[in-house]
Amino acid sequence: MNHVGQEVTSSKVETATPVAPILNSIKQKTLLRTMNCVGIALHSGEKVSLTLRPAEANTGIIFRRTDIPGSKEIAASWENVIDTRMCTTIGNEDGVTISTVEHLMAALAGCHVDNVYVDVNGPEVPVMDGSAQPFVFLIECASLQEQDAPRQVIEILKPIRVEIGDKMAELVPRDTFSVGFEIDFDCEIVAKQSITVTMINGTFKKEVARARTFGFMHEVEQLQAAGLGLGGSLDNAVIVEDDKVLNEDGLRYDDEFVRHKVLDAVGDLYLSGGMIMGSFKGVRSGHTLTNQLLRALFADQSTWRYVDFADRDSQAEPNLAAKSVEVVNLATATA
Ligand SMILES: [Zn+2]
Numbered sequence: 001m002n003h004v005g006q007e008v009t010s011s012k013v014e015t016a017t018p019v020a021p022i023l024n025s026i027k028q029k030t031l032l033r034t035m036n037c038v039g040i041a042l043h044s045g046e047k048v049s050l051t052l053r054p055a056e057a058n059t060g061i062i063f064r065r066t067d068i069p070g071s072k073e074i075a076a077s078w079e080n081v082i083d084t085r086m087c088t089t090i091g092n093e094d095g096v097t098i099s100t101v102e103h104l105m106a107a108l109a110g111c112h113v114d115n116v117y118v119d120v121n122g123p124e125v126p127v128m129d130g131s132a133q134p135f136v137f138l139i140e141c142a143s144l145q146e147q148d149a150p151r152q153v154i155e156i157l158k159p160i161r162v163e164i165g166d167k168m169a170e171l172v173p174r175d176t177f178s179v180g181f182e183i184d185f186d187c188e189i190v191a192k193q194s195i196t197v198t199m200i201n202g203t204f205k206k207e208v209a210r211a212r213t214f215g216f217m218h219e220v221e222q223l224q225a226a227g228l229g230l231g232g233s234l235d236n237a238v239i240v241e242d243d244k245v246l247n248e249d250g251l252r253y254d255d256e257f258v259r260h261k262v263l264d265a266v267g268d269l270y271l272s273g274g275m276i277m278g279s280f281k282g283v284r285s286g287h288t289l290t291n292q293l294l295r296a297l298f299a300d301q302s303t304w305r306y307v308d309f310a311d312r313d314s315q316a317e318p319n320l321a322a323k324s325v326e327v328v329n330l331a332t333a334t335a
Contacts, residue, residue, distance in 0.1 A: 030116055
């Protein structure tokens with residue numbers, strides 16, 4: 001199998017955006033006001049409305065199906081993940097589900113939103129443009145407010161890894177939150193790509209949020225024949241056919257494919273229920289392995305602990321106060 005990768009590049013980028021103190025504080029945050037958007041559901045193809053509402057401290061991220069009166073809330077938790085085949089689906093004990101939560105979860109993580117009610121009037125979060133950017137925009141329009149409760153961070157104490165065949169996902173201790181990914185498709189334009197993004201000072205928004213979901217034309221045809229992906233189009237996914245990107249405007253990042261995998265991982269990891277202090281790495285993995293990694297993590301109490309930063313001097317808290325942005329992009333070619 002031949003893979004053609006990109007040139008090896010490695011760069012350290014100084015952030016251009018001044019960091020507002022509120023973004024680096026240690027208190028929990030929610031939205032200042034309620035925001036709504038309407039979009040297409042990827043699988044049903046139907047219009048769906050999404051509303052983000054402020055929530056009290058220690059609420060977490062709570063999804064609610066407003067089209068099913070009286071249905072129980074679904075907490076955005078790794079324990080409530082019931083399907084990871086096409087996207088991440090969460091559900092409650094009554095069988096009420098919400099699919100495709102991962103891009104919204106990534107935006108909430110990237111924007112440091114701890115508490116919010118997510119009201120959806122259908123079984124899927126709208127796909128929007130296939131990235132997290134429209135949700136970041138919605139959150140920014142809502143603005144954030146600090147709450148009178150400390151944010152608890154999940155500190156990874158020792159490495160933990162899950163593997164299936166040649167797929168791998170792991171978390172290792174680190175004093176920041178970083179997400180690395182390697183993909184390896186038998187397709188020239190996607191091929192081998194890898195990247196590590198340290199999530200500080202707006203890197204999520206700049207380096208990850210705009211990366212769209214992607215698929216291969218033959219998969220799209222199979223899906224739609226099975227009555228799925230009916231809302232999928234070049235407006236909400238990068239579609240590859242015969243080593244070509246079919247989207248007229250091309251890619252948003254040269255390595256948009258692997259950046260989207262980072263985006264998915266950020267969203268799926270936020271189902272841990274908090275910000276993580278540790279380094280994630282995924283190799284050819286996806287929603288399933290990330291969820292299995294969280295299940296393995298929380299099954300072993302020696303691998304993690306909650307750190308309450310309110311008990312610490314904020315000056316001594318390096319991961320949220322760091323000054324530089326580290327983006328290492330190591331794409332290698334193999335023959
Ligand atoms: Zn995705």
